[in-house]
Amino acid sequence: MTSLRNTFNYLRARLDRVQPFSLVALACAVGLITGCGAIVFAELINLVQRLAIGSTDLPLYVLPTLPWYRILLVPMIGGLLVAPLVFLASRESRGHGVPEVIEAILFKGGKIRPQVAAIKALASALTIGTGGSVGREGPIVQIGAALGSSLGQLLRVSPSRLPTLAGCGVAGGIAAVFNAPIAGAFFALEVIMGNFAMPAFGPVVLSAVLATVVSRAYFSDHPAFVVPGYTLVSVWELPLYLLLGILCGLGALVFMTVLDTLEKWIAAVPLPKLLKPATGGLVLGLIVLFVPNVYGIGYATMDLILRGGIAWPWLLLLLPVKMVATSLTLASGGSGGLFLPMLYVGSVIGGLFGMGVGAVLPDLAGPSGAYALVGMSAFLAAAVHCPITAFLLLFEITADYHIILPLMLSCSVSTMVAKLVRDESIYTLQLLRRGIDIRRREDNIMQAFTVGQVMRQDAPTLQDSTAFAEVMQHFLVSAVPVCFIIDPQRHLLGEISIHDVKELLQQEDTLGALVIAKDIAQPVRATVTPDDPLVRCLEQFTLLDQDYLPVVSSSTSVLVGIISRREILDLYLREILRHEYVGLNLRSEYTHGTLHEQVRLPHEYVVEIVQVPPSYVGKTLREAQLRTHFNVTVMAVRQGGKSSPDEFPEPDHPLRGQDYLVVVGRPADVRRFAGERGEYRRAHVPDSPTAADH
Numbered sequence: 272m273t274s275l276r277n278t279f280n281y282l283r284a285r286l287d288r289v290q291p292f293s294l295v296a297l298a299c300a301v302g303l304i305t306g307c308g309a310i311v312f313a314e315l316i317n318l319v320q321r322l323a324i325g326s327t328d329l330p331l332y333v334l335p336t337l338p339w340y341r342i343l344l345v346p347m348i349g350g351l352l353v354a355p356l357v358f359l360a361s362r363e364s365r366g367h368g369v370p371e372v373i374e375a376i377l378f379k380g381g382k383i384r385p386q387v388a389a390i391k392a393l394a395s396a397l398t399i400g401t402g403g404s405v406g407r408e409g410p411i412v413q414i415g416a417a418l419g420s421s422l423g424q425l426l427r428v429s430p431s432r433l434p435t436l437a438g439c440g441v442a443g444g445i446a447a448v449f450n451a452p453i454a455g456a457f458f459a460l461e462v463i464m465g466n467f468a469m470p471a472f473g474p475v476v477l478s479a480v481l482a483t484v485v486s487r488a489y490f491s492d493h494p495a496f497v498v499p500g501y502t503l504v505s506v507w508e509l510p511l512y513l514l515l516g517i518l519c520g521l522g523a524l525v526f527m528t529v530l531d532t533l534e535k536w537i538a539a540v541p542l543p544k545l546l547k548p549a550t551g552g553l554v555l556g557l558i559v560l561f562v563p564n565v566y567g568i569g570y571a572t573m574d575l576i577l578r579g580g581i582a583w584p585w586l587l588l589l590l591p592v593k594m595v596a597t598s599l600t601l602a603s604g605g606s607g608g609l610f611l612p613m614l615y616v617g618s619v620i621g622g623l624f625g626m627g628v629g630a631v632l633p634d635l636a637g638p639s640g641a642y643a644l645v646g647m648s649a650f651l652a653a654a655v656h657c658p659i660t661a662f663l664l665l666f667e668i669t670a671d672y673h674i675i676l677p678l679m680l681s682c683s684v685s686t687m688v689a690k691l692v693r694d695e696s697i698y699t700l701q702l703l704r705r706g707i708d709i710r711r712r713e714d715n716i717m718q719a720f721t722v723g724q725v726m727r728q729d730a731p732t733l734q735d736s737t738a739f740a741e742v743m744q745h746f747l748v749s750a751v752p753v754c755f756i757i758d759p760q761r762h763l764l765g766e767i768s769i770h771d772v773k774e775l776l777q778q779e780d781t782l783g784a785l786v787i788a789k790d791i792a793q794p795v796r797a798t799v800t801p802d803d804p805l806v807r808c809l810e811q812f813t814l815l816d817q818d819y820l821p822v823v824s825s826s827t828s829v830l831v832g833i834i835s836r837r838e839i840l841d842l843y844l845r846e847i848l849r850h851e852y853v854g855l856n857l858r859s860e861y862t863h864g865t866l867h868e869q870v871r872l873p874h875e876y877v878v879e880i881v882q883v884p885p886s887y888v889g890k891t892l893r894e895a896q897l898r899t900h901f902n903v904t905v906m907a908v909r910q911g912g913k914s915s916p917d918e919f920p921e922p923d924h925p926l927r928g929q930d931y932l933v934v935v936g937r938p939a940d941v942r943r944f945a946g947e948r949g950e951y952r953r954a955h956v957p958d959s960p961t962a963a964d965h
Contacts, residue, residue, distance in 0.1 A: 294435065302479065308414055309415075309485075319400025345556065349397050349552055350401075353606060354546070361386060364387060368606070377464075381436065392414055408611055415482075460472065509680060512642075516685040519620055520684065523613075532598075552605075621643035655698060722800065722822055726838075734788065879933075879934055880931050904935045
């Protein structure tokens with residue numbers, strides 16, 4: 272263990288010395304690891320399928336050889352095995368996993384528990400291998416993100432880099448599964464990370480490329496689907512693809528509604544949670560007995576549709592059945608992805624549309640497989656709101672330039688139709704049901720952070736038997752205007768505010784020997800637990816008109832800390848402001864234009880935004896001498912918070928309590944300066960991103 276720890280310490284030290292290149296090296300490592308993870312995951316699915324139906328061949332061709340009771344029972348047994356994994360071992364592993372990754376990257380600093388990768392892989396392999404009507408692309412997103420995040424946490428990289436490393440894992444996972452590095456990179460940037468910022472672009476692309484190299488070395492260089500030759504019969508065919516885009520947009524809305532409705536219905540069913548996946552598996556088995564095409568991932572069925580090998584009545588049946596089968600698998604507690612089912616349903620819609628157009632306009636329309644191919648892309652774009660990723664994925668799979676115009680047209684139209692009716696995608700809808708709206712990220716800070724992340728453990732306390740004179744003495748030296756009364760086991764009994772003491776000051780001589788803390792303590796009006804979101808604290812602060820709340824253990828009334836309104840507002844403002852300073856940029860005006868240049872800070876320096884400490888209010892920067900006392904440099908002054916413009920730090924400008932200083936310094940020096948804020952502020956300032964990180 273000592274040798275292993277020394278190795279990690281050595282690697283961290285080396286990475287710190289080559290900061291500009293370390294993120295590139297880590298991204299490459301994540302790509303290689305995720306590529307290997309995709310291989311292990313695929314083989315795990317094959318192993319489970321072999322045990323379940325006796326073969327690793329495409330299930331559509333194996334099921335007719337099996338007895339009916341085996342088809343019925345296999346999904347149910349899979350549900351029984353999955354239940355303890357998703358409800359007890361790792362709740363994040365339930366469902367398709369993409370919303371959990373988006374939440375982790377956007378609101379939790381990219382931190383994902385390492386065990387999520389292993390449990391998600393096992394749970395999804397059990398679900399898919401036993402017939403769950405889901406895909407493996409969603410799970411690999413969560414597996415890859417967990418692997419990337421875990422590597423970053425293991426090497427203790429800067430917190431600003433964890434989201435990028437998690438995004439690298441996402442890109443590598445999608446790239447490895449689809450043999451499509453471009454689509455993998457753009458899926459991570461467009462859907463998961465929500466931006467195409469250049470600092471993340473390079474590492475994400477590198478990770479996708481290396482994951483694809485690993486995947487191709489093992490699986491060989493074959494596309495995910497067997498794609499027929501494509502031809503655009505006439506330019507007059509383009510309006511037909513526009514109409515297909517509209518239909519796919521509407522179909523995606525129906526699919527989202529079916530999934531959302533089934534999740535609500537099954538959640539309301541009065542069954543133990545551990546039995547719901549098995550029950551859902553049993554119902555799925557009944558469906559598969561009559562419609563075997565919805566068993567498992569469905570590659571064979573999609574290949575048949577692309578070749579025009581399924582008649583339209585059967586396609587018409589598959590459309591609602593596949594939606595229900597996938598929704599049932601996930602809503603009952605199964606683990607698997609939505610990516611492939613969305614492509615599946617899109618191919619069905621496109622195939623039906625192509626057959627209909629071919630019957631009405633035989634001289635104008637191309638083969639139905641071409642419409643099925645475009646339908647796959649358009650449906651994915653509409654459901655996920657990712658037209659760029661959807662277009663690039665199918666273009667990369669087909670490697671056919673002639674398909675660009677129909678793909679771009681259908682993807683754009685389907686996305687616009689879906690967004691016109693519903694703002695949420697199939698992924699963000701899940702987050703919205705949890706109270707997280709990624710379009711209002713600033714408002715979600717209060718929902719994403721918990722009390723335990725902000726509270727102070729050194730809550731002011733007095734024993735219930737403390738004499739009145741000692742209570743008086745406590746408030747004379749304490750800066751906190753409230754004190755909590757506890758028994759010897761730290762159970763919370765009540766609270767005393769400074770106002771309660773003031774009312775008894777005139778009777779101090781009389782009461783000093785007679786009254787103890789328990790006698791004057793008031794009942795505690797509200798408490799919070801470390802697991803509560805900060806929004807609950809704000810609700811209590813507003814309702815009770817007070818500035819402090821005691822924090823008690825989730826299971827007992829034992830006092831574990833204190834949280835103040837000021838600390839929460841500090842966190843809120845800092846989280847909003849810090850995202851605007853990802854580096855230092857020079858902007859110089861010249862006769863012929865403006866020059867923008869980024870300054871790369873030394874790797875041991877950070878940029879942080881700190882509210883002016885009370886002891887410096889009224890002083891000028893010259894009088895404060897922060898460089899001398901704390902070895903930090905003030906780069907700008909932001910007066911009044913986020914909405915105010917930054918100002919140059921004039922030496923003789925007096926500082927105000929609501930001002931914020933943009934300071935540069937070593938992390939320890941910045942923490943020391945931030946500690947001057949007063950005794951209510953936590954003595955911790957997370958490392959800010961440096962210019963080199965971005």
